[in-house]
Amino acid sequence: MKAxxxxxxxxxxxxxxxxCELLRIPSVSADSKHRQDVERAxxxxxxxFAKLGFRTETVKTAGHPIVLAESPHVDGAPTVLVxxxxxxxxxxPLDQWTTPPFEPTRRDGNLYARGATDDxxxxxxxxxxxxxxxxxxxxxxxxxxxLIEGEEExxxxxxYDFIDQHKDRLACDVVVISDTSQFGRGLPAITYGLRGxxxxxxxxxGPKQDLHSGTFGGAVVNPANTLCRMLTALIDQRGRxxxxxxxxxxxxxxxxxRKQLGSLPFDEKKFMEQIAVDAVxxxxxxxxxxxxxxRPTFDINGLTSGYQGEGAKTVxxxxxxxxxxxxxxxxxxxxxxxxxxxxxxxxxxxxxxKMELIxxxxxxxxxxxLDSPYIEAAAKAIEHGFGRRPLFMREGGSIPVVTTFKQxxxxxxxxxxxxxxxxxxxxxxxxxxxADFHRGIRASAQLWAELxxxxx
Ligand code: BES
Ligand code: MN
Ligand code: MN
Numbered sequence: 001m002k003a004x005x006x007x008x009x010x011x012x013x014x015x016x017x018x019x020c021e022l023l024r025i026p027s028v029s030a031d032s033k034h035r036q037d038v039e040r041a042x043x044x045x046x047x048x049f050a051k052l053g054f055r056t057e058t059v060k061t062a063g064h065p066i067v068l069a070e071s072p073h074v075d076g077a078p079t080v081l082v083x084x085x086x087x088x089x090x091x092x093p094l095d096q097w098t099t100p101p102f103e104p105t106r107r108d109g110n111l112y113a114r115g116a117t118d119d120x121x122x123x124x125x126x127x128x129x130x131x132x133x134x135x136x137x138x139x140x141x142x143x144x145x146x147l148i149e150g151e152e153e154x155x156x157x158x159x160y161d162f163i164d165q166h167k168d169r170l171a172c173d174v175v176v177i178s179d180t181s182q183f184g185r186g187l188p189a190i191t192y193g194l195r196g197x198x199x200x201x202x203x204x205x206g207p208k209q210d211l212h213s214g215t216f217g218g219a220v221v222n223p224a225n226t227l228c229r230m231l232t233a234l235i236d237q238r239g240r241x242x243x244x245x246x247x248x249x250x251x252x253x254x255x256x257x258r259k260q261l262g263s264l265p266f267d268e269k270k271f272m273e274q275i276a277v278d279a280v281x282x283x284x285x286x287x288x289x290x291x292x293x294x295r296p297t298f299d300i301n302g303l304t305s306g307y308q309g310e311g312a313k314t315v316x317x318x319x320x321x322x323x324x325x326x327x328x329x330x331x332x333x334x335x336x337x338x339x340x341x342x343x344x345x346x347x348x349x350x351x352x353x354k355m356e357l358i359x360x361x362x363x364x365x366x367x368x369x370l371d372s373p374y375i376e377a378a379a380k381a382i383e384h385g386f387g388r389r390p391l392f393m394r395e396g397g398s399i400p401v402v403t404t405f406k407q408x409x410x411x412x413x414x415x416x417x418x419x420x421x422x423x424x425x426x427x428x429x430x431x432x433x434x435a436d437f438h439r440g441i442r443a444s445a446q447l448w449a450e451l452x453x454x455x456x
Contacts, residue, residue, distance in 0.1 A: 003136040004445050012438060015128050022120050023104040023113040029064055029087035029154045038064045038150050041086045045148055048127055052134050061158035064150030071144040078451050079143040081172035083401060084123030084179060085152035088115035089426045096428035109434055116432035118425040122178040122418050129444035141452035145172060155361035156401055163408050174374045175405045178440060180395055180417030188386040190378055191415035193293060193394030194402060196328035196365035198337050201358040203321040213316040221352035223320035224305040230348045231322055235298045239283035243341050249331045253294055261289050264391060274422055293394030300324045327396060334362025363400030368412050377450035378414045385443025
């Protein structure tokens with residue numbers, strides 16, 4: 001690994017410049033006015049792989065393109081599928097960014113830009129590690145396949161069919177994803193559990209137009225009042241979700257795992273300080289770490305109704321709507337939940353209100369087995385890159401494709417996060433530690449060697 005580590009040291013600045021190039025492309029998948037930018041980001045990645053001499057293809061879909069690449073074949077070596085995404089979340093609210101979201105800026109050892117940690121910076125570590133192997137050794141010790149999509153942040157709608165139709169082409173021994181976090185600063189981790197998700201919009205319509213709330217109020221059902229009542233019925237004071245059957249398939253946390261989660265060096269006070277709250281709350285009977293990673297939740301993601309302008313306006317709004325989602329744990333079925341939820345909401349919706357429930361996307365949660373040789377290989381690689389062995393943790397976010405890889409390709413995923421909880425993913429001032437970018441590349445380069453040593 002000496003030649004490779006030397007190459008990494010000699011090319012540090014250029015790796016950062018390359019990442020900055022990618023970060024300058026505003027590949028916001030949710031926003032149709034950025035369609036061309038999303039395509040440009042795919043093209044940029046395509047160029048990176050082509051430069052390495054990898055067989056590279058950009059596949060058009062009904063949505064955004066998928067970039068595929070394959071390193072030169074090595075007989076008898078394991079095949080690793082690297083998944084990542086080059087699309088990013090919208091940068092709003094823009095006025096809260098210290099420097100513009102698509103002008104990457106170095107500040108106190110971090111690189112600030114939308115997509116820095118989620119997922120351009122993390123994903124690129126696995127491209128640069130391959131570059132180092134090709135440059136320093138002339139070859140890779142494993143077969144690498146890359147599947148980098150542009151629709152992760154909007155539900156990966158075109159990815160699932162693609163995987164289903166290209167099972168042979170994507171066949172592999174293990175999947176590697178860096179799109180999660182470390183446990184904390186200087187505490188690298190392997191994530192063995194991710195939550196699933198079920199995302200909805202509820203739209204209520206009352207009278208044909210907004211009305212004077214003095215003339216009509218009290219005699220006409222108010223959609224905003226109704227919306228509040230329906231939403232609060234979904235969760236009780238103890239943090240228990242009230243959708244009938246919601247907990248039926250939830251597997252209880254076993255004592256061994258609770259102990260293990262309880263032994264992680266979590267500092268609740270620091271956690272509260274980081275987000276400036278004076279209390280934590282959630283489902284009764286569970287710790288903060290359990291609530292965040294291993295228990296299902298309900299959150300309203302957006303609310304709209306009535307007058308939002310300056311001053312007061314006495315109005316009875318004609319419409320009210322909310323976007324909300326449940327985070328799910330393994331074994332819960334999003335479709336079953338959708339059916340039960342719809343029935344419950346219809347039962348709560350009074351006459352005088354028309355109700356529409358839109359089901360955006362759903363995905364089950366996952367846990368990956370820890371007793372595999374791949375995990376041990378990853379732990380060694382992380383130790384090489386980060387200077388200490390990883391902790392093992394569950395995270396609350398969702399990467400739905402992990403379940404698809406298991407179901408369609410029959411393989412497990414290594415979730416090797418290089419990010420931090422306070423990287424501001426999906427928020428203003430997203431950042432990625434430059435030290436972690438380089439540590440991630442070093443760990444990734446070592447990972448190819450460790451996986452090769454496992455043979456087939
Ligand atoms: N990188 C995140 C997933 C993630 C977040 C994993 C936090 C672990 C901790 C990913 O880009 C993401 O944002 N996923 C969405 C999924 C959704 C769009 C289907 C999420 O979790 O909200
Ligand atoms: Mn991501
Ligand atoms: Mn994301």
